[in-house]
Amino acid sequence: MTRWFRSYWDEQDTWFYFEVGTDDWVRRQVELEGPALRPIAAASAEDDDARCGFTAELPVTDREGHVEEPLTFEEFEDVWAAARRHLMAPEA
Template identity: 35%
Template sequence: MGLVKVVGQDGGMATWFRTYDEDEDLWLYFEADDEGWAARQVEVREKDSQPVTAASLAEVLHLRDSADLTAMGRYERQYGVLAEGPMDGWQDQPQAAEISAEEFERLWVEARRTLDVSG
């Protein structure tokens, strides 16, 4: 099955996929941009299905360019830390699979709602 590329949130081509981090017991969901970098990331604990990360590259770049380290720290405590670097090789990770844009968006909205309340 070929990798599906669709227009993402930033207007560029995007792919959506998931992997599983066995060490941390986390499902990792990514929206990757046309260069393979994480544009948005959601992490959900396997044991209780609770989201622990819902970070956005656009938000991180905005904070980096217009805020201070305190604001960035608050963001990371509330929404987690976005993966850095290209997502090359994700297909070789445990339980890796492509997901639909709709599935990612549903997870994103749910994670943000949860982390907004807890943050």
Template identity: 35%
Template structure:
């Protein structure tokens, strides 16, 4: 079963939103700067598909456009500070995901 969380990283003034699988791996990740600017809306499945179809260069291109999906279970077990997690509904995450992707897709096509 999937879960949806949000957490704030004060050092970078970033809100992070993640769709997590049962092992706490992020399947989709959204980052917003404190002022609301979309910084990332990345999907693990899409990043893996880019790697499988185009190698490292395709992944770099994907990550430049959509950002990076965290590459470890969340939260990291060896992290110095464990962020406070707030839960979201699937609907709230989907709405945010669509908004963030639209923003990055428009920025990438200009």
């Protein structure tokens, strides 16, 4: 079963949004940095576009110290779409 959640890492002042499968491997991942929540990654395991970053290299169950805040599919999709638009936009 697919699930969606977010976690905050205060050392990096970054919110991580995850879509994970039943195996706990990340399918899609968004990273929003700082108080402005600037998108720095919106990566998909099926996408190799370096402009959008890369997904975690470990299953999320292997990460220590993170607290999962559940999200709905729609909440994740809104953040995903906004981050992808930002990262894929032509540079001015």
